[in-house]
Amino acid sequence: TDMMPLQGINRSIVKYGLESLNKSKRPGLKAILETAAIEKIGVYEIGFMIGPRLNASGRIDSALTALRLLCTHDLEKAKTWAVALNDVNQERQLMTAQMTEAAKTLTRHKDEDRIIIVQDESFHQGIIGLIAGKLTDKYYLPSIVISRRDGISKASARSISGFNIIEAIRKSDNLLINAGGHPMAAGFTIETQKIEMFMESISAYAKENIKGEMLERKLRIDAPLPLGVLTLELYKQISRLEPYGNGNPEPVFSASGTVDFIRTVGAEGKHLKLTIDGMSAIAFNQGSLFLKIRVGDKISFAYSLALDTYNGGNKLQLKIKDILR
DSSP, X not given: OOOOOOOTHHHHHHHHHHHHHHHOOXXXXXXXXXXXXXXXXOHHHIIIIIXXXXXXXXXXXXXXXXXXXXXXXXXXXXXXXHHHHHHHHHHHHHHHHHHHHHHHHHOOOOTTOOOEEEEETTSOTTTHHHHHHHHHHHXXXXXXXXXXXXXXXXXEEEOOTTOOHHHHHHTTGGGEEEEEEETTEEEEEEEGGGHHHHHHHHHHHHHHHOOGGGGSOOOOOOEEOOGGGOOHHHHHHHHTTOSOBTTBOOOOEEEEEXXXXXXXXXXXXXXXXXXXXXXXXXXXXXXXXXXTOOTTOEEEEEEEEEEEOGGGOXXXXXXXXXXXX
């Protein structure tokens, strides 16, 4: 569930670990799968469904609940703890959403700024890293979120490709109590009275070391792959590259086609559901394009392949990464 590259021995651990997990009879794991409605464990389920539930208790409550769930041999107790973790995770999601909105209101970066730094007494120390990640996703700038307290404050940071955030933080080592992390994510503690000096120091470092081209979001496309050649057999061959993750990203292809059907789905029409040249497609977090694309439009797009097993089906689906009209 962390940012280790899926290469070499790491990829082997995950590949064979997933096989083992899917055969596991451990009551705690079975309970959390039931609560989260997971039928098969893959990297997505580990990273976005199981991991966050286990993490949530340690973030805003006691990590003992997760430990007890994983250690128990009693299925009924496991079910109780799995439900408790689910509830805590939902609370964590709500807190993260609320505090992220608060952080956005505190964000006052100028065009020439190269890093976002926000601080507030209301920020829960257990979720400041999640808030920083949300800010980086929205503004595509390195972000530091500080949970300000009397005396000692804690901070968490997230970065963009090409900017080593822990190296940047350690340039101000003389102002910090401690710091740790890796190039994309880090955390540190600092005397509250030194926060302003730290902000000035790291802002100057970021302005000097983050160049304009680093602030452009880039989408890697591995190869053109027309829709007419897609088959279940081809999908199976591509799937041999799994498990995907950091260091072994899911292959992304490009194609073009005609829109046969389009509508928004999800809360507040956040996502797009399309049919392109007869193929089912989903475009997550791209609902805003609904008013710009019409049935009959010819579009070019980047996509990855997935298998849609809804209602017992077994058909290919396109996961749209980006769309050009």
